[in-house]
Amino acid sequence: MKIEESLTEEELYQLQKDTFSYFSQLVNEENGLIPDNTRTTSPCSIAAVGLALSCYPVAAERSFLPRESAAQLALKVLRFLWQSEQSESPDATGYKGFYYHFLDMKTGRRVWKCEISTIDSAIVLAGAFAAAAYFDRELPDEMEIRELSEKIYRRVDFEWVQSRKKTITHGWRPEKGFIKYFWGGYCEAIILFVLGLASPTHPLDPESYSVWLRSYQWKKLYGFEYLYGAPLFIHQLSHVWIDFRGIQDEFMRKMGIDYFENTRRATYIQQEYAVRNPKKFAGYNKDAWGVTASDGPGISSQRVNGKLRKFYDYLARGVPYGPDDGTLAPWAVAASLPYAPEIVLPALYYLNHKYSQITGEHGYKCSFNPSFKSGPNDKKGWIAGGHYGLDQGPVVLMIENFRSGLIWRLMRKCPYIVKGLKRAGFSGGWLQS
DSSP states (O other), rough: OOOOOOOHHHHHHHHHHHHHHHHHHHTTTTTOOSSSSSSSOEEEHHHHHHHHHHHHHHHHHTTOOHHHHHHHHHHHHHHHHHHHHHHSOOTTSSSTTEEEEEEEEEOOBBOTTEEEEEHHHHHHHHHHHHOOOOOOOOSHHHHHHHHHHHHHHHOOOGGGGBBSSSSSBBBEETEEEEEEOOOSOOTHHHHHHHHHHOOSSOOOOOOOHHHHHHTTOEETTTTEEEEEOOGGGGGGTTTTOOOTOOBBBBBHHHHHHHHHHHHHHHHHHHHHHHEEEEEEEOOOBTTTTTOOOOOOSSSSEEEEEEEEEEEOOEEEOOOOTTOOSBBBBBBHHHTTTTOOOHHHHHHHHHHHHHOOOGGETTEEEEEEETTTTTTTOOOOEOOOOOOOOOHHHHHHHOOOOOOOHHHHHHHHHHHHHHHHHHHTTTGGGGOOO
């Protein structure tokens, strides 16, 4: 039997360290804000801020940064988040305790007429609590981290974003009010519901979670039965902070599995889809998969194996029903590590050796597409020019959860995570201890 070649522990450590450098090198040291991507004109992504806050404990634990430096970075951005303007003004930083999706890197004010984002704000809160749980010493900086995390959370008005339909809006703009989209269908929003249900000041109605569960779709694909979600990231993002092993809500009790097992199955479905490769894109195989939200080669059309295929910019790609344009995201493979290391480690080894050009200064670039050709002599295909904070964070954090379970252990100590899970109907496993 052939033994799969696999990434070594040293290589995994180096990938984690290189990926974290995105946050330590690109941070605005004046206010702690993190850019959305590596383009020089990029604004801050509030989700990247939340992921950075979650990564600082890893950086301290793995000696990527001295503990004091990691704590100071966390404190700097928490001070900004607490002190920045919360109002109906169109250029504020946030409103009702939530934050705008994109902010000016220098001023911290809203850009692009973007929306107040409920999910990205939840990522900020999760990051704040991860930092608060780790920086637990009786030192002034670490005490202030814990104090500010609590204040920022208590200020959030979750009741405001819950509609009469009991579910939660995606966001709000001062010009037009709430946007028309609401959270429905299985997705990355479990962390939003859990934190909203646990709020000591403005909690969600517990019925909101039950309403959301009723929108789930259970499917059977390639021999696997699972809770359906097309892009891989929706099976990963809330899992960065919540240890779903052995705990179940009403839906998962009925199905006889937990969300951890569900993500394991989703990971194998991704691999099987790549093996079957129904659209015959170049490069897909058992070690080259990862269809998710990612950058793309751009809106255009080209012939692939005689068939005209459309290509896209940044898009939430998914399997098996698409959209799929041949774009693969290495970060999504790495973020699958805790669930299926037996297929992830060989896949990472393969990507490192077959597509070494996808690795940049900060670890894996966002995505690549071997099918898209810039000209007749192009043999490599398209490769993203840089990195996104939303991709970098899960790589650092999921490698750590695989190696030590650090973030999961920290968040299991957070009383609001425990309370929110129980109010959502979760029971069993570590919640019973």
